[in-house]
Amino acid sequence: MGPRRIVCLTAETTEVAFAVGAGDRVVGVSGYAVRPPEARQRPKVAAFQTAAIDRILALEPDLVLGFSDIQAPLAAELIRAGVTVLVTNQRTLQETYAAIELIGAACGEPERGRALAREVEAELETVAGRSSRRRDRRPRVYFEEWNDPLITGIAWVSELIELCGGEDVFAGMRAQRRAPDRVVQPGDVLAAAPEVIIASWCGKKARLERIAARPGWDALPAVRNGHLYEIKSADILAPGPSLVHGARQLAAILDRVTGAA
Template sequence: MTEQHRNADAYPQRIVCLTEEPTEVLYALGEEHRIVGISGFTVRPPRARKEKPKVSAFTSAKIDEILALQPDFVVGFSDIQADIARELIKAGVEVWISNHRGVDGILAYIRRLGAMVGAADKADAYARQAEQHIAQVQAAAAQFRQRPRVYFEEWDDPLITGIRWVAELVRIAGGDDVFPQMAAESLAKHRILADPGEVVRQAPDIIFGSWCGKRFRPEKVAARTGWESIPAVRDGAIHEIKSPLILQPGPAALFDGLDALHAVIAQWVERRGG
């Protein structure tokens, strides 16, 4: 056995990804051959849905089907997947549950996952590409003479505000999140707005919506009692960001998600003379 072959065998060969972001990262690194199962919510990259069996949702998983794939490594995200992780660990499977919540955490996640599969150099290059993209958007946003106040809605019933990496990306894109203190809360239950009138009082210039798992309805947002006085509602500045682009703590948010936020904010600024 060659040294190269021994080194290759030292890394996981059969990986199950319980969420989309490890799948997207591994495909981007050219390591997709290691993946034997993915989340049913995976849409990036599109070919993954055709090539890999879907064995999990977000809060549930087909444990027997996962075990039948004989994984030597399972990757998941957050405390919400603790029960899935426990069942797999009890069955003798090695499991890594990441719990990053900010932009820096996403970048570190890319590097860490790459290192775990023996692709540290490729992962570092990919993370540096993301860092360069972030810096470019940030530099463009620094030229804005005005910064809009932004309300990001992650769910509508109850109202849930955006998580930390979303608030950070809004800031990078050129806006200011109107609920920064809530964005620091990692759990959705701690980001619930008990009083929808609080959004009215914050008077955001732009409203972004990304309702995880269902289509965002701007007309429903605009029709909420008392919201007609909000600048974003009055000016028709209510925009959807597709959840796969922004609510996955992976590459999509740093590239397409950030670009989508920046495009809307730049348009708002342009309409007000820069």
Template sequence: MNYLKGPQRIVCLTEETTELLYNFGEQGRIVGISSFTVRPELARKEKPIISTFLNAKIDKILDLKPDLVIGFSDVQSSIAKELIKKGLNVWISNQRSVNEIKSFIFQLGSLVNAQKNAEDLISEFEKNVLEMSRTINQWEKKPKVYFEEWDDPLICGIHWISELIAFAGGIDIFENFSKGRKAENRIIDDSSLVVKKDPDIILVSWCGKKFKIDKMLSRPDWSNINAVKNNYIYEVDSSIILQPGPASLFDGLKTLHDIFKNWS
């Protein structure tokens, strides 16, 4: 690997890295992607699939002779450990906030000599947030929002989702919970807590699992929640809100803002 050019054969264990490299015009460096990759659609047609989120085809990755493997979160630590034992270079990012996502974008761009592209993407996001804030300032009231990332046990949204809710014009009722860096720190032990906080809007994204509204509405006293009474329950596609990259910063943010604007 020519250190001045950066890694030339990258395996992407999660989608955000793939989407960013395509965005930077550096997709030629990608030699393998995750089966969960849907952005951009072209990637699945051009690149071999070598992993899910939890498992990877180690032998297939080795056959691709990557000079760098990039993954995300402690959940992929076992994959990383196995690849490191095989002698590969592995980078596992663990972004949990919007600032950490922006930092990851900048780091990746710098790594592949696309720093300007990364800076432009970050600037575009910040411009969108500023424009939204001008609209939000004209609202009389902001909606209280409950984001449910999992149903059994109840898990509220991760920190970047809480921040996107705020940028989009909402108030996350479990903002403090969202700061827990692991899912177990965001468990809501008692569903009556949601009832007591009485959100105006309920957002649901069960990590790719199909949302069953009847299951939600069967919870004790949830019929008393404003969001339920007024039918402000929305399923948000996991691919645009649970991806710690451009999908959530752009499509996810816009989707949230449109929902909140309709409520206001």
């Protein structure tokens, strides 16, 4: 029998728990959880790097789900309090599919976890294929995950750019699992001369006008041609089923840039 009282510390773990049929057993969620809508009715017990440990313990969870090494201190505190904790640490799309399966199994729904992982993978391939087949070139893309310092996209974002028919100008950095190791300098972006800039500042609105106003960036093809876009972090920086929403937006952007929409 699976766990009866589940707390989800992140948006993606919340979404997966509900999607595999364990939503009625979720008793606490992250404040950043947006999908499904009914998850927003659960008690909010965590941000991302912080959580209300006392409130979590008061909910008497028999399983806490989290994501990322950034949540290691939270996981350690809960483990010391006697709670069972599962924290996945996916960075690539394949690791994301595996994490979905693992979370499904931890929730007592292994078959539904496997089915969800395959569904997400198939949908991403469909979105990507439908878009890239309409185009005869691959636009050069700079994806900005954070603005101070400039941090380029994590591995699954880089992979999505390629799946959707773009070229990530910093693809060589995708192997870096830690955000501090993906810091780029403004001059690096100028040298890369991206045709498209996509920003997704984790947890806050991207200010595209500020990006365009950076010294010298008016020379970039993306800025000259007005190809600056935002994809909300909930759609592309939460490595779970929501990546489908991000992929659809990414594909539409690349189609617009090449006139293939």
